[in-house]
Amino acid sequence: MPPAGTSNSLKRKAQENIGLDLQPRKLAAIAEGPNANQPLRPVKALPNGTAASKLGKGPPPLTKPRAPPLTSSTTVASTRRTRSTSAPPKTAPVRPPARPTSRIGSTRANVQGDQLQSIQEQIAGIQAAQAADAARFNADLAQERAKRSDLQASHEALSRELTSSRTQEIAQRNELYIASDELNALRQRHEREISELQADLRKKDRELRELNEDLRLAQSDLERERETVKGLKATVSQQATAQLSLTAQIGAMQAEKAAFQAEYNRTAGSRADLAVQLERATKRVEELEREAREGESVRRKLHNMVQELKGNIRVFCRVRPVLRSDILPATLVASTSSDVDFEGTASPDPEKEADLREEAMAQLAYPDRLDHKEIVVKASSESATGQERKEEWQFSFDRVFEPHSTQGEVFEEISQLAQSCTDGYNVCVFAYGQTGSGKSFTMEGGSSEAAAGMIPRAVEQVFRVAEELKTKGWQYKMEGQFLEIYNETINDLLGKGEFDKKKHDIKHDTKTGRTTVTDVNVVKLSSPSQVRTLLSVAQGRRTVAATLMNERSSRSHSVFTLRIRGENALTGESCEGSLNLVDLAGSERLEKSGAGADKDRLKETQSINKSLSALGDVIAALGEKGEGKGDKHIPYRNSKLTYLLQNSLSGNSKTLMFLNLSPLATHLNESLCSLRFATKVNNTAIGTAKKQAKTNQTA
Template sequence: MSSSGLKRKADSQENAPGQPRTKLPAIAEADTNVPLRPSRTAANRAAVGKGPPPLTKPKAPPLSTSTTRRYERATSAPPKIAPVRPPARPTSARPTATRPTTTRTTRAASGSAATQDKRFQALQDQVQSIESARAADTARLAADMERERAKLSELEENHMALTRELAAARTQEMTHKRELVDASDEMEQMRKRHAREMDELEAQMRRRDREIRELKDELRVCLDDLERERQTVSTLKSTIAHQSDAQLSLTTQVAAMKAQIDALQGQLSTSSVSNSTLVLQLETERKRVAELERETLEAETIRRKLHNMVQELKGNIRVFCRVRPILPSDLTPAALVKSSSSASSLSTTPTPEPEDAERLKGEAMAQIVFPDKMDHKEIVLHSSSESATGQERKDEWTFSFDRVFEPHSTQMEVFEEISQLVQSCTDGYNVCVFAYGQTGSGKSFTMEGGHTDATVGMIPRAVDQVFKVTDDLRRKGWEYKMEGQFLEIYNETINDLLGKGEFDKKKHEIKHDARTGRTTVTDVNVVALRSPAQVRTLLAQAQSRRTVAATLMNERSSRSHSVFTLRIRGENAQTREVCEGSLNLVDLAGSERLEKSGAAGDKDRLRETQNINRSLSALGDVIAALGEKGEGKSDKHIPYRNSKLTYLLQNSLSGNSKTLMVLNLSPLATHLNESLCSLRFATKVNNTTIGTAKKQSRPAITA
């Protein structure tokens, strides 16, 4: 702490209330000629309210709650004053014994009191002089403080002015710097622009120099050309002189050519007339060809309609035969050998090389001939074998059906033949199309097809056809509602392929309505159909749930019968007519022999094969019974209840439906015996009379 601070602290403690008053210095030690300096506290008190307030406020020292330290100004004790003794009175010769003792004592006391009064008076005068000197010092100090405050105010004002000037100078400096930077940028841009202009001027000068050189070259060339032209002109002049004689002869030739042109123009006019006649004849022939083609199409349509009418009147089940092509899996050497190897070993057999494909195809292909190239109704099978005596034996079997499709036939060609039959369900007929054949003959491909548009099967194509026909009939006042169901008959058990639960959880029963001819199955999921895309989704769902397994005959053999039923109900508001029809599309399980399929070693496959063959045998019994009944044996019992399959198809086989069987054959020579069995069964079906299909229609019920 500085000395001034200590002095200020001491002065504040001196004048603080509650503190003992500082003792004055001793009179003997005080200098009466030197005026006393007023204390800083007094000067500060005199200056209160005058001048600017202090810049900082002094902070009071902290107080202690335990002990209060008191700072007192150190004062010196007053000097000891020796008692003033009165001057010694001169001794006389008179004896002192003449005065009494009390008189001397009284006088001495009065003299001492007078002396003390004088001293006190002198002390008071000294105190007053000290007080006046202190007041003078205080006044002088206040004046000095006032002058210092004025100087301080002036200095602060000068400081503020200098600060403002400094800020203004800094602002101006920043402005100058920005202007300098802008000027530098502008100078740099001007330099760049000047450099670009210089470059452009130099490039322009170079271009001008190049143009000047080119013009000089062109001028030189032009001068050379001019010289050559002058020489040419002179040459031409001489040539013209020589050609003047030739002009006369040329004029004569021109006249002759004009005469020849006139003759050619006459010939051209004659040719144009002849050409116009030919064009008219060609147009006439084209129209005639178009009319003939249209008549041919109409005749074909009429032929199909008449064919359907004949079939309806005849009452037979129509039969189509389709032979599938050779597949790559059929060309493997293991597929050509009659062995008992497992289906897994067949699936892992490598594909033959391309050069061996034709040889393997010739070895694998059975001798099948299609002699009817016009109507495509016949199929002939040939077989040659050696007897025990070594003689060659040749056999030939000829079969005739409503339509025979060769291996190269497409799905579209097959569907074109049944499209009119499928369309009958929109007119109120019950239509049934079922695929029959041995395992691996292509039944599922025919009915369900592949994943491309060209390989789509009969079921999705039939649904598309029905939706297309109903859309066309809506313009004639018809409104249709369609619903579908998809069932599976596996081991004589009906499963709902469109259901959400597990198989064999519900017991489904088949019921026939004798009045309406409608067949229903209890507790099955019937879905309302609104578009062909929805039907394809349902078919994919059903196909994923269908029971399949691998056998020696087919790697993915259908081990169940599938029945897709499309019910359609139409109503015409104009004619007040209502019709109800149904379309049953059936994919039968493949018929196979136990020794061929290799199912004898597997208990599940054995049971499946036995049930499949039993249901197909029941179908054959029904067909045979229907044939005998059609021959006049009216009391013949039809065993529909021997199988769930025949009982479900009772209305389709009993004459109340248009029925078509698509027989699928394998082209392999190893399957010749199974193909012959299937052909004989199809012939029996084709010769069976079941009656005439009836249209299910009635007038609309008015409200």
């Protein structure tokens, strides 16, 4: 049995613990943290129905903060219940000494500090979980937005397909209604025809009855006429006396007949004179027609002499105007509203736009105002010492077209080359220049009549000349083909199948000088409108892509070939010529076009630059051969482009190069490279063109 002192000390210690558990505990406010003013965010459920907090390793989110359970009160209650059975005898309470009281206060402070730290740790955990939940929620929200945009795109595509299907269904229903109306109309017309035939039958029966009645009446009339004949016989006897007077009148008429016969003889003599005059006029017409045919031959010779004097290879330079897309943002150019400016708030000031246009333009001058054959490029730069350095380059070509030149003015200069095609010569016109310099617009043009390019205008000129030469005995047959050279592969732009399904080989006939490509679609041409339709089909199939130089850059060379064969039945002559109209791909360096970042664009640009370099080598070799530097080898086979145009680039052709330039100062270096190449071509002599014709003398 323990001593009494030990029992009393144990009782005092139990009372102290009970008093400590009975003290009210102060919990720190949940909202007293750094984000006290922010509302608690609800936990968003994921699409699969699981809470977002289950995805991480943190504690589950709390929709409402709860205070930790106070287990000490339960312990106190149970302690009280336990102590009540073995309570000490009712004696005067013993006052605890001062030292145990201080121990109880320090113990209470330690317990409250531990609880406060635990609550703060719970709050920090809750906040960390909320931050993780917010990050996961944002990621899920971004994913859901991406899915929503994909679903919207799919919905729009399905809507378009549904609209197209409904349109087709409406069209088929309309056709069915039309066919039904036509069937009803045929039935009604058949019924009308039957009713008309029945009416005609009734009419015939009525007419038969009327004829029978008329026959009866005619018989009665015949009896009456017989009685009348008897009376007439009596009258004849009376007329015999009148015959004598008529005989006298006949004699007078015969005299008049003799006078008329004499007049007829004089008229016959005049007719013979007129026949002689007609024969002379016919001979004169034949002589004039022969002179006209001879004059046509002389005209062809003189026309060819004029073209040879101008040079069998000529270079025209054309500078395009500054476009709004060059100085304004793409969003403004694409917008049809006039109240949007650079920030999308108001329409740009015309004066400000003019200033921007002036700043964007390179320093180009056209000093030759009479013949329009010169162009001067100026530039200013800062040297290493900080001084301004001005440079100037002057170039001369056969013709320089300023930015304000129209398509009609440009074609007026090359219309005579189209005339040479009908005379039996090979003609080649190709457009050269960097991407965005206006090559495709020059060659193919726009949708309006005034914006028509060189290809439709040249074809229209050929058809017009062929129609005029019909009066001189010429009959022409025309056919055309449209090819594309992409990555050294020939594609048929007028073909019905997909690209690269057929292998196209180039064949040259050395005897006739004709170039053909295997397995291509050659279309017989009957009108200029048919050519416009073919151009629109080819434009939709041509390979284009976006580069830094142009949003729709031509990544291939297009070659339109028009072959024309003519025969003259009167003179026995025949001729065959071809017109090649080439739109070359854009020539620019890799760092300018931005094609180096894309593997496909890089391959395209390398192929384009290789073919253009081969074209320069061919022209340079032709120039050396024309200067008499021996039997110079012409590297036509270095590219498909030069090999296809072999007969058009040789001395048997009249060649015209269109140099298209951009007026922007940012493209000055590319423009200078193009000008130097064009000057090299302009200084090249390729020989004299030969006419592809033969004469068959007929008896």
